[in-house]
Amino acid sequence: MCFPAKIINFNHILMGKLFGSSLAQKLVMALAGFFLILFLLVHLSINLLLLGDNPETFNRAAAFMSGFWLVKIFEVVLIGGLLIHIIMGITLQIQNWIARPTRYKKRYPSQTSFFSKYMIWTGGIVFIFLFIHFLNFWFVRLGFVEGDHHNFYGMAHQLFSYMGYNIIYWISFLILGFHLHHAFQSAFQTFGLNNRKCTPVIKTIGIIYSILVPLGFALIPFVIYFFK
Amino acid sequence: MKITLDIWRQKSPNDKGKFVRYELDGVSKEMTFLEMLDYLNDKLIKAGDEPVAFDSDCREGICGTCGLFINGRPNGPVKGITTCQLNMSVFKDGDTITVEPFRAKAFPVIKDLIVDRSSFDKLIQSGGFISVNTGAAPEANSIPIKKEIAERAFDAGICIGCGSCVAACKNASAMLFVSAKISQLALLPQGQTEAKERVRTMIREMDRLGFGNCTNTGACEAECPKEISLWNIAKMNREYYKATLG
Numbered sequence: 001m002c003f004p005a006k007i008i009n010f011n012h013i014l015m016g017k018l019f020g021s022s023l024a025q026k027l028v029m030a031l032a033g034f035f036l037i038l039f040l041l042v043h044l045s046i047n048l049l050l051l052g053d054n055p056e057t058f059n060r061a062a063a064f065m066s067g068f069w070l071v072k073i074f075e076v077v078l079i080g081g082l083l084i085h086i087i088m089g090i091t092l093q094i095q096n097w098i099a100r101p102t103r104y105k106k107r108y109p110s111q112t113s114f115f116s117k118y119m120i121w122t123g124g125i126v127f128i129f130l131f132i133h134f135l136n137f138w139f140v141r142l143g144f145v146e147g148d149h150h151n152f153y154g155m156a157h158q159l160f161s162y163m164g165y166n167i168i169y170w171i172s173f174l175i176l177g178f179h180l181h182h183a184f185q186s187a188f189q190t191f192g193l194n195n196r197k198c199t200p201v202i203k204t205i206g207i208i209y210s211i212l213v214p215l216g217f218a219l220i221p222f223v224i225y226f227f228k
Numbered sequence: 229m230k231i232t233l234d235i236w237r238q239k240s241p242n243d244k245g246k247f248v249r250y251e252l253d254g255v256s257k258e259m260t261f262l263e264m265l266d267y268l269n270d271k272l273i274k275a276g277d278e279p280v281a282f283d284s285d286c287r288e289g290i291c292g293t294c295g296l297f298i299n300g301r302p303n304g305p306v307k308g309i310t311t312c313q314l315n316m317s318v319f320k321d322g323d324t325i326t327v328e329p330f331r332a333k334a335f336p337v338i339k340d341l342i343v344d345r346s347s348f349d350k351l352i353q354s355g356g357f358i359s360v361n362t363g364a365a366p367e368a369n370s371i372p373i374k375k376e377i378a379e380r381a382f383d384a385g386i387c388i389g390c391g392s393c394v395a396a397c398k399n400a401s402a403m404l405f406v407s408a409k410i411s412q413l414a415l416l417p418q419g420q421t422e423a424k425e426r427v428r429t430m431i432r433e434m435d436r437l438g439f440g441n442c443t444n445t446g447a448c449e450a451e452c453p454k455e456i457s458l459w460n461i462a463k464m465n466r467e468y469y470k471a472t473l474g
Binding site for chain 2: 022026092095098100101103112113189190192194
């Protein structure tokens with residue numbers, strides 16, 4: 001396949017020069033993170049179909065998401081983005097721990113962004129949930145785990161009928177909300193977008209997003225458990 | 229008033245170091261924090277003990293020499309001041325004050341509360357020069373600069389390189405310091421010629437010196453004695469992407 005020279009050149013510069021520095025790592029991490037933020041919206045809109053009474057609607061959407069070639073490419077990019085986000089996050093965090101070998105005895109919590117202090121931990125918990133999630137659905141589709149991948153609607157409804165699973169689900173999304181609360185505005189700062197007009201708007205959208213999206217996800221098992 | 233001090237004592241760079249508690253009576257509310265330490269040292273010397281080593285120079289908040297970590301934050305509980313501008317009137321009789329050196333791998337402790345901040349000098353050196361003739365002050369209006377731009381450059385230019393940002397940051401990142409220098413010069417016409425080279429080399433040097441990475445927490449901005457804005461970090465990010473991808 002022949003790519004225009006400009007794209008090859010861009011790629012060369014990006015990987016060769018940019019990747020070397022901490023700023024480049026941060027940019028890649030933020031881009032991957034923002035991509036995941038956008039994906040969550042797509043995921044939520046499909047999940048909301050679970051609230052409908054017709055399993056076909058959801059199953060058709062799920063089949064489309066796993067069958068259509070463009071979505072398949074998107075899936076590879078998504079998994080790649082997730083892995084890059086995690087690898088960059090851990091690498092940067094280790095560098096940060098090394099940068100302060102001796103801790104302070106006393107610390108005043110002066111940080112203006114509370115959740116930013118716990119990103120590695122909230123991220124870790126979300127990752128554990130993702131693994132459970134993959135075990136339940138994605139691995140079934142790939143054939144690693146037994147299950148009927150033509151009826152994700154039934155599988156989801158079955159899972160949401162266990163209170164134990166729902167509690168894990170709700171806690172995970174609460175933690176994801178904490179993660180997103182800082183992540184959203186932080187990504188824009190890393191992109192270099194910070195000014196008097198935009199930043200307050202970005203921060204507000206970030207707060208609304210980090211509340212509404214996890215709440216939307218959490219609402220589905222709630223409705224299924226109590227009202228279906 | 230009478231106060232209790234928990235002060236970090238460390239004989240040399242390789243010494244393990246420990247906190248030593250001092251009960252200090254007769255502290256006046258009119259004293260500055262550094263005068264209170266002078267007063268303590270006077271008592272220690274008279275008693276035949278080793279005085280507490282700490283840095284200070286101008287004692288009027290413009291040189292950036294005197295940073296201490298007081299009660300869990302750089303320069304103590306008052307916003308927008310250096311350690312030398314901190315007054316004892318903010319403390320109460322009977323208070324316990326913890327005094328620590330700035331902690332970062334790039335700021336190793338030399339003795340007691342004195343840290344080696346020469347990594348900041350190396351960062352400045354890595355930024356290089358501007359190829360504009362200096363000499364006599366030029367006519368102010370020969371290069372017109374928008375008021376907003378001039379103000380932004382000035383706001384970045386007032387950084388005194390004290391290291392409070394590094395001390396406050398949970399990652400010991402020097403991004404606020406470096407970004408203040410980068411954006412000050414990148415905003416003004418005099419800094420344009422070497423702008424790309426400057427941001428690349430300063431970032432490379434910042435990473436090499438072992439500072440942590442910025443996680444956009446904002447502690448640096450909250451604790452900076454000159455209240456340098458996080459806006460500068462975003463500006464530096466833009467400058468870096470331009471220099472690397474452009």
